[in-house]
Amino acid sequence: MNPTLKQLAGEVRDGRDDQVAQPLAVRHDLLRQLDLWVARGWLRALDRAFVAFLVELQPQADPRVLLAAALTSHQLGHGHVCLDLEATLGAPDAALSLPPEGDEGRDVLLPSQLLHGVRLDAWREALAASPLVEVVDERPGDPEPSETATSPLVLCAQRLYLRRYWRHELEIALALRERLxxxxxxxxxxxxxxxxxxxxxxxxxxxxxxxxxxxxxxxxxxxxxxxxxxxxxxxxxxxxxxxxxxxxxxxxxxxxxxxxxxxxxxxxxxxxxxxxxxxxxxxxxxxxxxxxxxxxxxxxxxxxxxxxxxxxxxxxxxxxxxxxxxxxxxxxxxxxxxxxxxxxxxxxxxxxxxxxxxxxxxxxxxxxxxxxxxxxxxxxxxxxxxxxxxxxxxxxxxxxxxxxxxxxxxxxxxxxxxxxxxxRFGASSGIGRLARLVNRQQAGDARALLDSPPADLFDLRL
The missing domain is CATH 3.40.50.300 (P-loop containing nucleotide triphosphate hydrolases)
Structure with missing residues (x-):
């Protein structure tokens, strides 16, 4: 019989006040936490399957490495080619778009709770020490990607990639540098x-x-x-x-x-x-x-x-x-x-x-x-x-x-x-000014413009 969400949540909530949350200290607890996130629709089954694949490759893998891998796969599903470790630790829930809109996140650890107390240098060290991860330099003169390296993850500075996407990014950079x-x-x-x-x-x-x-x-x-x-x-x-x-x-x-x-x-x-x-x-x-x-x-x-x-x-x-x-x-x-x-x-x-x-x-x-x-x-x-x-x-x-x-x-x-x-519209027109503010992500100024719109701008609020 499958455990309920509350049962799963109860099993992984221990140790929230510790420096490192319990699921990041015990591999089994982390996997249960990931199962809970999948059940809630926070992670894709694909993300969890990727972690299972890594456990097959490295049964003793550090839970922090497995979590980073799951989150890297999760970010791919949101259109991001890598996991920015620093941004993730700075504001975990916002960086990962979790919990999803409409989910209040009850009865489950949030990313911010799971990552509470995790330091950037310690996370990088855990990744760098793992045989699942290759550490590469990001200097402008990087050589072409290795054809023989097999580790599924690549760590470049504070960014963690699935190898295929790191290769694509490097290949594009090398090709454009040569053309320019x-x-x-x-x-x-x-x-x-x-x-x-x-x-x-x-x-x-x-x-x-x-x-x-x-x-x-x-x-x-x-x-x-x-x-x-x-x-x-x-x-x-x-x-x-x-x-x-x-x-x-x-x-x-x-x-x-x-x-x-x-x-x-x-x-x-x-x-x-x-x-x-x-x-x-x-x-x-x-x-x-x-x-x-x-x-x-x-x-x-x-x-x-x-x-x-x-x-x-x-x-x-x-x-x-x-x-x-x-x-x-x-x-x-x-x-x-x-x-x-x-x-x-x-x-x-x-x-x-x-x-x-x-x-x-x-x-x-x-x-x-x-x-x-x-x-x-x-x-x-x-x-x-x-x-x-x-x-x-x-x-x-x-x-x-x-x-x-x-x-x-x-x-x-x-x-x-x-x-x-x-x-279609001048830079000084209402829609031109609004478009410029939105594209520059100046939300406060955009709202102020809508609160006192010019004659050619209509704000229909539903």
Missing amino acids: GRQAPLAADLAPRLAALFAQAPTEDGQRVTDWQKLACALAARGYFSLITGGPGTGKTTTVVRLLGLLQAPAVAAGQPLRIRLAAPTGKAAARLSESIGQQVRALPLAEDVLQAIPAEVTTLHRLLGSRPDTRHFRHHRDNPLALDVLVVDEASMIDLEMMASLLDALPPQARLILLGDKDQLASVEAGAVLGDLCRDAEEGWYSAETRAWLQRVSGETWQGLREGSAQAHPLAQQTVMLRHSR
Whole structure:
């Protein structure tokens, strides 16, 4: 007969006032606690099964290691690729989103109670001493991931990963570092081509504003990896259409048209981009042969990479790369960590990759908010003096208010542009101000705005 929740809870509540809660001192008690969390719906059966697998590998495993493993698996289910030990100890219930909304957490130990008295250094030491965990350095010059290591968990500084996700993260970092370290060949007449494509200067409230679309095209033209992010109505699709024209026109003139592919994470996103590009390409001020060389067909990432039944692996990879020169991926905020690693692995070295999306929207279903992480510096700019001077030289654009950094400290920022002017609503409008506060997580200011809304903002409270 299965024990009731109260019986399970009673068995694991002993020792709450001790420095380390009883379940973290006795392996059997911890497993009972995890069973209780599964029964309450706090953990997935998958998380508990992972712990059972680790116990099979290491019957004498430290309960603190097993708990960390369960929580790492739990975090994956919530879209996080690792368990941040320091954040978890700082505010366990909030960091783990436990108890779930609507559950008051009665008759069961909360994570904050279970972890009461656990010190960060002691937890790290327990993990580092376990044969289930490999400890790795996080220095920028890390070597490629080992092909022979077998430990299921990886500890990097204060972050605990399942090995597969640590490998994906490292592979992405290495691939992007290599791409950011090279500059693509530039057309000698890049500046006049840019000027022709962006002949009409943008305005907002009757004032001339910085043409961030033009800057995005300039940066993407010089790199093998570029990020273009922006909110609704900022012109992401318009930008990419002009970028394709900017890249393809000199290639067609040289008799070597680029092999361009367009992709999106889902079929719906692919269909939407295909329709938008088909409508906008004809409006470009370019020769007919160039327009004909700009594709409008958009495919899904799975179809592009060649998904195979009954396996996570794709037909295209490092040893069988994609046959293309330029790849544009729309709605990139929906790309998860594993898909991004597979995509970079399948790209030929000389191909340009342009990611397009809203860093504040449409997070990936699987673990890893890749675009959001990559665009962390987008809001503040962080362009180096060299990048700023080059952009001003080829585009004629200037801007104010962004922070300046170095290419060494902010390498991604040198190939990232945030489109800042919405054609749907102005920055000074009520919805524009509210969106900015929400995206910056300024909850108090957002509530204050809703309490005294401007004329164009309506707050309907249910």
